[in-house]
Amino acid sequence: MSLYVGLDVGTQSVKLVAYDPDARQVAATSGHALELAAGDDGSREQRAEWWIEAIRSCFAQLDPALRERVVAIGVSGQQHGFVPLDRDGNVLAPAKLWCDTSTAAECDLIMDAVGGAARSIELAGNPILVGYTASKLPWTRIHRSQAYAQLASIMLPHDYVNFWLTGERWMECGDASGTGWLDVRNRHWSEEMLRATDPDRDLGALLPPLVEADATFPIAAHIADALGLPRNVRVSAGGGDNMMAAIGTGNVTQGVLSMSLGTSGTLFAYSDRAMVDDAGRWAAFCDSTGGWLPLICTMNCTVATEAVGKLCSFSTKEGDALLAGTRPGAEGLLMLPFLNGERTPNLPNGRGSLFGMTATNFTVANLYRAAMEGAVYSLKNGYDAFVDAGMRFEAIRLTGGGSHSAVWRQMVADVFGLPVDVPEQAEGAAFGAALQALWATTRAQGGNADLAALAAAHVRLEPRLSAHPHAEATAAYAAQYARFLSHLDAIRPLYA
Structure with a gap:
């Protein structure tokens, strides 16, 4: 009777999937559209409170009897966004998103500071591409100096939602890969890339601690009450939307190629080793299972x-x-x-x-x-x-x-x-977040859950859509x- 909820905080909307693993079926879905503030300079922004309002709406759409069955939540979030918080946890400015191109010049400044794109790849596995979180910091320092002066926490969209749900800060390596600061080969922050972004400030001290992909945290009691959920709900580590879509499409073993056609277009595959390209032709990301996720992203789909x-x-x-x-x-x-x-x-x-x-x-x-x-x-x-x-x-x-x-x-x-196959659950990111919550909860309870076997059991293809x-x-x-x-x-x- 247990339900596992996947939340996908995307660019266009927030989607919720409530999954019943015993029945092998989705018990309910809901969604809420989001606004996008766009500027002629290439800026693309959203307010963090819009995500929270949408999440509240998604849960409110669920029957109270279903909400009472929820045991865990996994959060999928649009990658690369920058949510600046002060020391009290208040958001200081609108979140700049993955599709924001107003910081293109800052990408080059960061890479120039370490010796160019090739050196960035050598240090962290990736160049700093437009949209990556790193470039948003120097832009904010120049254009929103007061917010930058008060900055105490650097969060990605999925980190912020987790923080709102639990009151705790963390980041996992899949989503962290999209900052441009993570050394993806060794799964730790690159001090050189952080210093290149701001040589006068210890940015590492502002970043949430990195956690394992199967980590879970307790929901805050007042949030559980507000959403009509049990107080013993756990929140899994979650991850970026592409990492969650990989789980949701069963892309947790080698040989599978997933494609997501949304606001952006992405191609990604699983690897058991860091797939770094010296020419930076793809994003050499970690995934949210403990492996890696070589990824192609287009900004116009x-x-x-x-x-x-x-x-x-x-x-x-x-x-x-x-x-x-x-x-x-x-x-x-x-x-x-x-x-x-x-x-x-x-x-x-x-x-x-x-x-x-x-x-x-x-x-x-x-x-x-x-x-x-x-x-x-x-x-x-x-x-x-x-x-x-x-x-x-x-x-x-x-x-x-x-x-x-x-x-x-x-x-x-x-x-x-x-050939093209389509999983039964078309919203792969939200479904993947629910499966990650199931996997992490099972492991936390002492079970030796294998994610590849779990995905094989629960990700089913719809032959009529092939x-x-x-x-x-x-x-x-x-x-x-x-x-x-x-x-x-x-x-x-x-x-x-």
Whole structure:
């Protein structure tokens, strides 16, 4: 009768999944939309209280009888965000998010301070890319000097939610990888990268302690009462949304490739060793199981399709029907969908571009298809780096909002030339957080739970949503992808 709750604090919404492991089914789901404050300078921010209000709303939507059955909570949070707190635990400023590109210049300043991008990779396993937490500190020091002067705790979004739930500070290595400060090979903070960010302040003293992936903490009594939960609920270590989506899609053993189609697009795989690339072609992150998670992230996925839908006054829920009469390649219409700047490829100052318009192909349907294709081509560009490094995969497990679309699923299968499978639980991050809470709680109670076996038992695929590549479409996409790469090379100097 026990329920395990996964909370996914995303960019667009907070989602809650209440999972019953004995029945092997989700007992309830709920969600609450979030606002996003966007600026012309590339800033993307949210207020931490918006997350808390959304979490309260999600629990309020659950039947009280279900809330009484909750034994543990796992939190998944959007990576890279910066939540500044004073010594009393008060939030000092809006949280700058993963998709914030206003700190691009600060990325270079930090890397220059240690001797360049190659030296950053040598020290920590990753360069400081746009959106990473590290770059937000010097930006805050300059633009929000009063907040920086009062800064006593550096938290990521998932850390802050955990702090609100329990009153305790901690960070786990998966999410910590996205700061740019963690030495991912050895799972400890890089003193050199911290000093490069601020040579006059001990930033390490402001960071929460690192904990193991299976750690759990008691919920604060007053929070349990406010949410209508038992006071003995435990909160697991949680992690970044990509780390939780890896668990939620069963990507906890080698050979599985997961793709998340949300506001951002991500590709990630499990590794039992640190997968560091000397050229920094992918993010060499830790995961939230004790292993590692080589990851490709693009900043413009459903961002692009939703922008077209808004421009042309239709809902993306109508997108599949709109594309019924279109063909792979959008009749030559090609979009580089870098509306938020881009991380893969690394063009933080990039902007969206549209090529190949003619009097006959410039239709709403082709424009929508070009946005969707461009988002998938960006991910294919990252995937090629995985393949160049010798990684091999037999199928893709798809999660996120895009996995609900039959056109997205078939397009991914055709562009990558791989079968696509979709787990029954499409919200992989929230479900993964619930499974991590189950795993951590079982271990805390003395059980010798194996996460790979647990994922194999609880992550089930939905065969009706599978897609297989069609040779003719794969060939058409390959020609358009080649054009994508050539246009990408052409515009790089414009946004260097």
